[in-house]
Amino acid sequence: xxxxxxxxxxxxxxxxxxxxxxxxAIESGECLALFGPNGAGKTTLLRLLAGLLRPSSxxxxxxxxxxxxxxxxxxxxGLISHxxxxxxxxxxxxxxxxxxxxxxxxDARAAAMAALERVSIADRADTPVRALSRGMQQRVTVxxxxxxxxRVLLLDEPFTGLDDAGSTTLAATLTDLAEExxxxxxVTHDVREGLALATQVAVMRRGTIVLREPRLASGEPExxxxxxxxxxxx
Amino acid sequence: xxxxxxxxxxxxxSIERATLAPFAPPGFLAAALLIARKDMVVELRxxxxxxxxxxxxxxxxxxxxxxxxxxxxxxxxLAPGLLWVIFTFSGLLGLHRAFGIxxxxxxxxxxxxxxxxxxxxxxxxxxxxxxxVLLVQAVSIPAALIVYNLEIARIILPLSGIAxxxxxxxxxxxxLFGAMTxxxxxxxxxxxxxxxxxxxxxxxxxxQATTRLMSGRPAxxxxxxLKLLAAYDLVFAVACAxxxxxxxxx
Numbered sequence: 001x002x003x004x005x006x007x008x009x010x011x012x013x014x015x016x017x018x019x020x021x022x023x024x025a026i027e028s029g030e031c032l033a034l035f036g037p038n039g040a041g042k043t044t045l046l047r048l049l050a051g052l053l054r055p056s057s058x059x060x061x062x063x064x065x066x067x068x069x070x071x072x073x074x075x076x077x078g079l080i081s082h083x084x085x086x087x088x089x090x091x092x093x094x095x096x097x098x099x100x101x102x103x104x105x106x107d108a109r110a111a112a113m114a115a116l117e118r119v120s121i122a123d124r125a126d127t128p129v130r131a132l133s134r135g136m137q138q139r140v141t142v143x144x145x146x147x148x149x150x151r152v153l154l155l156d157e158p159f160t161g162l163d164d165a166g167s168t169t170l171a172a173t174l175t176d177l178a179e180e181x182x183x184x185x186x187v188t189h190d191v192r193e194g195l196a197l198a199t200q201v202a203v204m205r206r207g208t209i210v211l212r213e214p215r216l217a218s219g220e221p222e223x224x225x226x227x228x229x230x231x232x233x234x
Numbered sequence: 235x236x237x238x239x240x241x242x243x244x245x246x247x248s249i250e251r252a253t254l255a256p257f258a259p260p261g262f263l264a265a266a267l268l269i270a271r272k273d274m275v276v277e278l279r280x281x282x283x284x285x286x287x288x289x290x291x292x293x294x295x296x297x298x299x300x301x302x303x304x305x306x307x308x309x310x311x312l313a314p315g316l317l318w319v320i321f322t323f324s325g326l327l328g329l330h331r332a333f334g335i336x337x338x339x340x341x342x343x344x345x346x347x348x349x350x351x352x353x354x355x356x357x358x359x360x361x362x363x364x365x366x367v368l369l370v371q372a373v374s375i376p377a378a379l380i381v382y383n384l385e386i387a388r389i390i391l392p393l394s395g396i397a398x399x400x401x402x403x404x405x406x407x408x409x410l411f412g413a414m415t416x417x418x419x420x421x422x423x424x425x426x427x428x429x430x431x432x433x434x435x436x437x438x439x440x441x442q443a444t445t446r447l448m449s450g451r452p453a454x455x456x457x458x459x460l461k462l463l464a465a466y467d468l469v470f471a472v473a474c475a476x477x478x479x480x481x482x483x484x
Contacts, residue, residue: 052346054483068346068483075259075349083340087272089279101268102348104259128279144344149256 001064002027003152003183004049008058011044018044020207021058026200028151031174031184033198033215035191037232041207042187043081046154049185050079062152075103078150082157084137085144088130092121092140095129096147103148115143120169134161142170146177153177155186159193171197191228192221205232262357265350269358274365276335283331284366287324291374294320299381309382314444317378318437321371321397322404322430328366329408330425332359333416346482356478360409360471367401389447396447399463400440403470407432410474414481432470439463 002025011019018041026032036042047053048060051068059066065073079085086095096115100108116122121139129137138161145153153174159167174197178184188194195201201218203211210231218224260268277284298316336342345355375393379386408429415424443459446452 047343050343050347052343052483071259071349071351074347075257077347079343079347081340081343085340085344087276087335087341088339089276089335090272094275098268098272099344099348101260102265102344102350104257104349106257 003063004185005061005064006045006049006058007061009045009048009055009060010057011041011048011053012056017056017207019048019055022204022207022209024202024209026152026183026185028181028183029178030199031178031186031197032200032202033186033188033194034202034204035188035194035228036204040204040232042204043156045204046079046081046156046185046187049152050074050077050154052079075148076151078145078148078153080141080145080153080155080158082160084129084141086129086137086140089128091126091128092116092132092136092143093125095140096144099144100147105148111147112143115147116140118146118173119143120165135163135166138162139166139169142173146173151182153182153184155184155188157188158186159188159190167193191225195221195224203228203231259349262351262354265348265354266357266361269345269355270361270365273332273335273359273362277328277331277362277366283327284369287327287366287370288373290327291320291324291370292377294324295374295378295381309384310448311445313378313382313384314441314448317375317444318400318441320374320378321367321400322433322437324370324374325363325367325401325404325408326426326429328363328370329405329412329429330416330422332363332366332409333412334421337416352479352482353475355482356409356413356475359413360405360474363405363409363412364401367405368398371397371401384448388450392447392453393444396440396443396460396463399460399467400436402467403436403463404433406467406470406474410478410481413478435466436463439466 004024004026006022006024009019009022009024010017022045034042044053048055049062049067051070051074054068061067062073063076067073090098093112093116096112097108100112105111113122113125116125119139119142121136121143124132124136129140132140142158158170162170174184186194186197195215195218198215201213201215202209259265302312336345375397376386376390379390411425411429415421415428418424439459439462443456443463446456
């Protein structure tokens with residue numbers, strides 16, 4: 001059974017369908033890189049799969065449990081967005097600790113510190129988030145998303161603001177998580193970064209998935225970019 | 235099997251829980267307290283809304299003191315209504331802030347993505363708001379009694395009881411409308427426009443009960459108004475917690 005499933009998943013905002021009858025399945029250990037132009041519906045799809053939005057029709061399931069109702073499904077999802085989802089007045093540790101406690105992580109403080117260490121920001125644990133640079137905030141965001149050991153990671157431009165070292169650490173962490181059996185859905189505009197991590201590739205346009213193939217079939221990044229441009233332009 | 239009416243959660247078997255989520259999430263009350271505590275820490279660090287509400291409240295008390303002629307209208311006749319108008323407007327500042335702090339960097343998604351009932355998010359926010367309103371009242375009530383030269387010792391305790399009952403009603407409704415309006419462009423305007431009509435029964439009942447208390451009337455005369463406050467609190471606290479589950483996913 002796939003860890004992440006979408007069946008005819010649709011979400012409309014007024015007359016406009018941001019996500020239109022999307023079918024999707026991501027198995028344990030897979031990383032699906034999802035590409036698409038602005039407004040294609042990628043972020044809305046992620047929010048539906050994270051249980052943050054109710055579908056207009058169709059169904060989203062994580063581990064076989066329908067979202068957004070299933071609390072056990074939400075428990076297993078980690079979400080990294082291009083927004084930090086942090087409280088600027090709280091310290092880095094307090095932000096991660098809060099998320100850990102919301103998920104019922106035992107020995108939450110130790111788990112939060114371990115998550116911060118994993119992304120090399122433990123030395124700034126007691127610094128208020130508002131005093132951190134954008135890249136450092138993104139590291140805290142990653143720690144916050146990983147602290148409850150999610151089996152599904154939904155990543156919306158996760159490399160935003162990260163420097164080379166941060167990007168390398170995050171890429172290595174994501175690779176480790178996939179090898180440990182997590183299912184990853186990665187939304188990015190950076191085709192090279194996406195292809196480097198992906199085992200599956202998909203392209204979204206106007207709310208629908210117009211291409212889905214194994215990474216190996218996508219070929220070199222330059223060749224894929226040509227196909228991608230043709231797909232989204234058509 | 236259908237979804238839980240209170241939490242909105244789909245039933246899951248213990249096998250599914252064990253397979254999916256490695257940890258047992260906090261219960262309803264624990265999650266609500268966690269959120270309320272976080273909100274208070276954020277508020278005490280930033281102090282934006284609390285200072286604004288206290289300043290508005292205290293300045294209003296002083297300005298109203300100079301705005302009427304005490305030889306024409308006795309303080310005891312004017313103070314109850316004034317107090318509740320002041321509490322209503324100063325409370326709105328906190329109600330607006332409660333969900334505002336979640337919007338700036340979409341921290342709300344952390345709450346909505348957590349394996350806790352939607353009702354616990356509402357309850358946590360409402361508890362944080364209640365503490366906020368009570369803090370404002372704790373400073374403003376003694377200040378008003380002193381400025382308007384009213385009998386503090388006799389009325390401070392029963393007045394605190396009325397204040398608590400009214401605060402629960404204000405917060406129950408205000409928290410829901412705060413959640414509904416926070417992501418709209420004109421949220422600072424929309425919240426009072428939507429919430430104030432619902433505040434009318436609370437302000438009316440609280441002001442009437444306070445009038446009877448301050449004028450030394452028999453306690454039995456205030457019982458009807460207190461029952462109205464209690465009923466309002468109960469109905470709106472439950473209804474708003476249930477309604478939040480629906481609007482949170484939209």
